Every structure is written in structure tokens, then in C-alpha cells.
Amino acid sequence: MSHSNEIIDQSSSHDTEKVIEDSPDERYARLNTLLGKGAYKIVYKAIDRVEGYEVAWNTMTSSHSPDSKEMQQEISILKSVRHPNIIAFHDAWHMKNEFVFVTELMTSGTLREYIRKLSLPNIKIVKRWSRQILKGLAYLHDYSPSIIHRDIKCDNIFINGAHGEVKIGDMGTAEMKMGKKYTIIGTPEFMAPEMYEEEGYSEKVDIYAFGMCLLEMATGEYPYGECKNAAQIYKKVSSGVKPVCLQKVQNNEVLALIANCLGPEEDRMTAQEILEHSFLAVEPDVVLLAADPTNVHLTLQVVFKGMDKLSVKFDFNVETDTAEQVVKEMIEEQVLPDRYQHHITKEINRILRDIEKPSESEQAEQVRQSVWRRESDIRSELDKIRLELEATTKHARELETKCEMYENRARSVEVQYREALKQLREVQEQHTNTTTRSRESSLSTPAPSRSSSVSSRIGSDLKVDVFPESDKEEKLKDDKTNDKKDEDPVKDDEKTTNGKNPPTYLSEKELAIRLDREHPEAAMSSISPTARDALMSRILEEYSDDTDISDFVQDCATAAHRSAEKAKEWADKLKDQDIMTVGDLRDLHDEDWTGIGLTVFAFRALKNMLKGKRLAGQALVTTTSTNDNTPSSSAPNSARLSPTT
Numbered sequence: 001m002s003h004s005n006e007i008i009d010q011s012s013s014h015d016t017e018k019v020i021e022d023s024p025d026e027r028y029a030r031l032n033t034l035l036g037k038g039a040y041k042i043v044y045k046a047i048d049r050v051e052g053y054e055v056a057w058n059t060m061t062s063s064h065s066p067d068s069k070e071m072q073q074e075i076s077i078l079k080s081v082r083h084p085n086i087i088a089f090h091d092a093w094h095m096k097n098e099f100v101f102v103t104e105l106m107t108s109g110t111l112r113e114y115i116r117k118l119s120l121p122n123i124k125i126v127k128r129w130s131r132q133i134l135k136g137l138a139y140l141h142d143y144s145p146s147i148i149h150r151d152i153k154c155d156n157i158f159i160n161g162a163h164g165e166v167k168i169g170d171m172g173t174a175e176m177k178m179g180k181k182y183t184i185i186g187t188p189e190f191m192a193p194e195m196y197e198e199e200g201y202s203e204k205v206d207i208y209a210f211g212m213c214l215l216e217m218a219t220g221e222y223p224y225g226e227c228k229n230a231a232q233i234y235k236k237v238s239s240g241v242k243p244v245c246l247q248k249v250q251n252n253e254v255l256a257l258i259a260n261c262l263g264p265e266e267d268r269m270t271a272q273e274i275l276e277h278s279f280l281a282v283e284p285d286v287v288l289l290a291a292d293p294t295n296v297h298l299t300l301q302v303v304f305k306g307m308d309k310l311s312v313k314f315d316f317n318v319e320t321d322t323a324e325q326v327v328k329e330m331i332e333e334q335v336l337p338d339r340y341q342h343h344i345t346k347e348i349n350r351i352l353r354d355i356e357k358p359s360e361s362e363q364a365e366q367v368r369q370s371v372w373r374r375e376s377d378i379r380s381e382l383d384k385i386r387l388e389l390e391a392t393t394k395h396a397r398e399l400e401t402k403c404e405m406y407e408n409r410a411r412s413v414e415v416q417y418r419e420a421l422k423q424l425r426e427v428q429e430q431h432t433n434t435t436t437r438s439r440e441s442s443l444s445t446p447a448p449s450r451s452s453s454v455s456s457r458i459g460s461d462l463k464v465d466v467f468p469e470s471d472k473e474e475k476l477k478d479d480k481t482n483d484k485k486d487e488d489p490v491k492d493d494e495k496t497t498n499g500k501n502p503p504t505y506l507s508e509k510e511l512a513i514r515l516d517r518e519h520p521e522a523a524m525s526s527i528s529p530t531a532r533d534a535l536m537s538r539i540l541e542e543y544s545d546d547t548d549i550s551d552f553v554q555d556c557a558t559a560a561h562r563s564a565e566k567a568k569e570w571a572d573k574l575k576d577q578d579i580m581t582v583g584d585l586r587d588l589h590d591e592d593w594t595g596i597g598l599t600v601f602a603f604r605a606l607k608n609m610l611k612g613k614r615l616a617g618q619a620l621v622t623t624t625s626t627n628d629n630t631p632s633s634s635a636p637n638s639a640r641l642s643p644t645t
């Protein structure tokens, strides 16, 4: 080569690049940039003046006359070879004793250099590269006439690193080198045994060489690196000894594939068969081609990527078909290979799911609607609760007013009772005195019976009309609704006594019972003396804030003549509201009480005990000390545990 002193390395600055020479037709301009040198070729960068591309300018010494008919034919074949995985051959000419040909330029050098850079390519990259090499080989082998490369090796496979494109190169050289079909030519490490035998060979020698490339890709080692020369390689190849690095192949599928490529010529798979091998086969895509507006009738297509197989188009009825059944049918009809059954079924189901899924804007609208619905539900629920609360508060106030009224009436009845009692005693006293005097004076005429007239007087004076006529109905209603659980015998009594035949005049006995019931403090006498003493002392003591609410409620219930179960029921309601001590109860605001859910009776019993217990205690003391079922005249009215405010 006469240009060495002007040559710059590819890595040198582009500013120093300049055109050194032109092709005979001046389309290609060779630059002084050296791309690489091989055993046969020196390769420069050049520019295609017509297309504006950078190209590779290959020069090699040649004894062949490019003007020969044979050579012209080969050049025209090479020019017609067009495949994405084969470096394009653009033009060739003979100049002095140099043969020059222009090819596609590859940016990242050879696959061999690239493997060294990666140190060890992963299995995904190996698969991707292998697919591309095999596609190129399948194209060449299927070409008419069939083209055998003869020198497949990682040095003759080039890469465009930016896109991971891999292309088979050295095509021109291969053609030039071959001369005759059975010429022994190639690189010993990659040559199939039949190539050494001079008995002819087929395109399967390229498959053998591909096996060696795969070995190099999978191990990062050059095959037969353990051999010192071509003779040693030949010996091993002809005696069937495989390269040592084969033992380093980890992946069993890769190992099986290499074994097939390096095996006997007749057993070797073709490039197309290897491409379809499960290790390299690319799973097909399933695409939705069309759908009717209701998304019921679909047209789907299975697309086999990277394979020359036809894609499969089929109809799918969402309402009647299932992916599993449709794929099974197509496999049975041999429309689809069964190895893709699972994948295609999965892909169809994915499409069906996507169809069902609402679009993003529909999803957003759905979310908006549901938020709006929730908001309006909550708003109307709040309105409802507010109205209920207002009604309940109103009702509670009304009841409170009525209670006050009943209490006032009860007070006046009590006063009447005391007055009557006083009169009774006076009458009795008078009667006794009269009787004594009579006896003393030994009068024979019996005195008229005063007691009967007193009784009748008491009966007529004591008009126990605690609940006015107008309120009786209401009272019955309130008793039923609000105090239903506190089934109070007194109230039942009231219902019958006061609700039906007002006004009611009670006999002495009835009056005594009535008063006993209306005065719980008097009823306390029915408690055992010990219990009563204990309760009394607790009432007289101030309940400390940390008194357990259950104890307090039990006292209230006992004082109000309510059962232990009732006490527990009240206590549970308070505890439900986190009221655990008397202190908690004291802290309650008036409005908090209504939320506890206690009956009006319980509510008042507790509240009164909390507020007026000193009085309650006094009442109890009086009742206890007299040990009498009749109420003490000294018992203050407010001490009663009947509903008061």
C-alpha cells in the first residue's frame, strides 16, 4: 500500500480527515481515515458522494482479473445481496494490482472486539446477536444460487453498537477467496471437518462456523485457543475433539445448540430451523386489529416476529369464546405451533382485560362521580341526623317541662297528705280523749264513729291527681317510649290509676302504698339494714372523682329501688361513652348527657344523686332512723329519686 504515510487513525480528529483518492466513477471519495487492517484487507473510511453516506473502502491485492466474466458475475451477485443482517456491497473495481470494493460502514468494529469489551455478554445479548447472524445466513443459504459464506467467525461479523445491529461482513472477500466451490478456505478454528476433506461441502459449513461463534459469544473465549497452530486444530477437528471452552458453557439450551452445530453435517439444523428453535424463537405478538363498537366481536392477529411465518388472523367473540379454547383449536388445526399455547392464551387474555378496562378519562369521570355521590350521601345523612337531633332535643325539653310539672303536683299532693295526716292524728287524738272522757264519765251512749268520717274526709281531701287529664295520654306515651326498659310498677300503677279514671280518690291503705312508691327513700327501708347503712354512709360522704362509675351507678339504682341488672345496664351505657369514674360523669356538659342513651328515669336518678346527694342522704337518715314505711315529714322533697331537674 502506498498511502501509509498519509493515513490517520479513525480515532484522530475529524478536522484532519481529507480525501485521498476517488473511485473511477468519482462517486466514492476515500478519506485518509484507516478503519482497520486484516490479513487480506486494509479498510478506509470513504464518502458516497451520491447518497452522502460514509462507507467502507476495502483494498486488497488480487491476482484475479476483475474484468473476467466470472468475477463480473460474482460482483453482480454480491451487489444484489440485500439483507439487514448482511453488510451491503456497493461497488468494486480493479486498480493497478489492487482490488477495491466499497461496502456499508459499520461503526463499532467486529463482534469479536465487542465481546472482549463486554468481557462476557449475557444470554439475552447472545440470543439477540445469534438471531441476527442466523437471519443473515438463512438469507444467503436461501439465495438463488445459494451463497455459502465460508468464513463465518466473530471477526467477520460487524456491529453497530448504537442500535445493537449485527451484520455479516467479508462477503466480497469470501466470494473472491472462494475461486472454486470446494476450495479450502477459511479460518481453521471455524472450519467444519468436511471442509478439510476436499470432497465438497454445503452451506452447513456456515452452520458449523456459527456454532463456534455461539461458543465464543457464550464463553468469551476463542475456540481451540488451547491449540498452538492450524495443524493441531486440524487434528482435533478431524478426530472429533471439541474445543476445551465448550465445557464452560453454562446454559443447557446453548450447549445443545452448539453440539448440534458442531455435530455431523447431516444432523446439523439449517439456519431457519435454529431460528425456530425454542432457545431463539421470539414469542409472537398478539394484536387487536379491530373491534365492533360494543367490543364483543374482535379481530385479533398473532404476529410471529423475526420469522418468515405468516401471521395468523382470527375472529374472537368476547361473549362466546375463551382464549384457552380458541388457541387450543388453532393448535389442533396446526395454525399455531403448540409451544406458543401458553403465551398466546396469556396475550389474548391481556387484550380482553384491556378492553374491559375503562379509558383514563372514563376512569377519572367514574372517580369524580363516586366522590360526588359519597359527598352527597354524607351530606344528606348529616341533614337527617341534624333533624333527628333537633326533634330529640325538643322532645327531651318537653319531657323535662312535664317532669317539673309532675313534681310540683306531687309536692302539693304531699302537702295535702301531711295536712290530712295531721288532721287524722288530731281527730284520733280527739277521739281518744273523748273516749277516755266518756269512759271516765261512764256515759252509756256510744259516740258516733269519727274514724269513718275521718277516712272519708281524707278520701275527699286527697284528690291524688298528679297527672292532669290533658297530660295523661302523653305520660302513658312517654312511659312507653322513654322508660320502656325501666318497667316501673309505680308507673304501671299510675297508668291504671291516673290514666283511666281521673280524679282518683285513694283509701288510706292505697294512699300508704302510693306514697311508699312515690317516696323511694321510704322504700329504702326494704333494703337490709347493713346494705342501707353502707349506702347511706357512701351517700353522705362526697363521692370522690375517682369512684368507679359502676359503684356509683349501683348506689343510684339501689336508692332508686332498681335492680342490679338495671344498674349494670346504666353503667354499661356510661362506659360505652368512656365514662369510667364519677369524675368523668361530673365533667359532662348538659348536652353530653343526652347522648348517653339513658332513659329519662335513669338520667335523672344519676343526675340527682350527683347533685343532691346530701339531701338524699338526709332523707335516708330520716327514713332509716324512723324505720317506718311512712315518709318522714322532715324528708325534703328534692331528695326523692323520682325525676326532677
Ligand SMILES: Nc1ncnc2c1ncn2[C@@H]1O[C@H](COP(=O)(O)OP(=O)(O)OP(=O)(O)O)[C@@H](O)[C@H]1O
Pocket (backbone or CB within 6 Å): 035, 036, 037, 038, 039, 040, 041, 042, 043, 056, 087, 103, 104, 105, 106, 107, 109, 110, 155, 156, 158, 169, 170, 173
Ligand atoms: N465494513 C466495515 N466497516 C468498518 N470497519 C471495517 C469494515 N470492514 C472491515 N473493517 C475493519 O477493518 C478490519 C479488517 O477487516 P477484515 O477483518 O474484514 O479484514 P480481512 O483482511 O478480511 O481479515 P480476516 O480475513 O483476517 O478477517 C476489521 O478488523 C475492521 O476493524
